[in-house]
Amino acid sequence: MAIAIKEILYNNKQYYPGDELPDDxxxxxxxxxxxxxxxxxxxxxxxxxxxxxxxxLPGIAIPPSGEDLVGKVPKHDV
Known part of the structure; x- marks a missing residue:
């Protein structure tokens, strides 16, 4: 069994990194x-x-945006 680490086009099918490649x-x-x-x-x-x-939410956005909406950016788990 082989796994693609780069994009491969074979028989009109695109295989992406991590995809299992056909044995034929x-x-x-x-x-x-x-x-x-x-x-x-x-x-x-x-x-x-x-x-x-x-x-x-309605409010004053900093820095100013055209819509004046305030939101909370999602936190990343590092």
Missing amino acids: GPVKEWINAGSAVENVEPVKRTRAKRASATAG
Whole structure:
């Protein structure tokens, strides 16, 4: 099983980094070119948390914006 590390277009299908590549393709050439890596363990998928700003409240925005809405920017967990 090979995993794409760069974008690969094969048989009219786009494979993105992290996608499993088909075994019927030129797997050895993709690995030699550095576009894919051999992987023996299953790919783990993770889900991202949705984050967005709180809905705008009427007020004076600093710095000024054309809409004069004040909102709270989401905090990042670092």
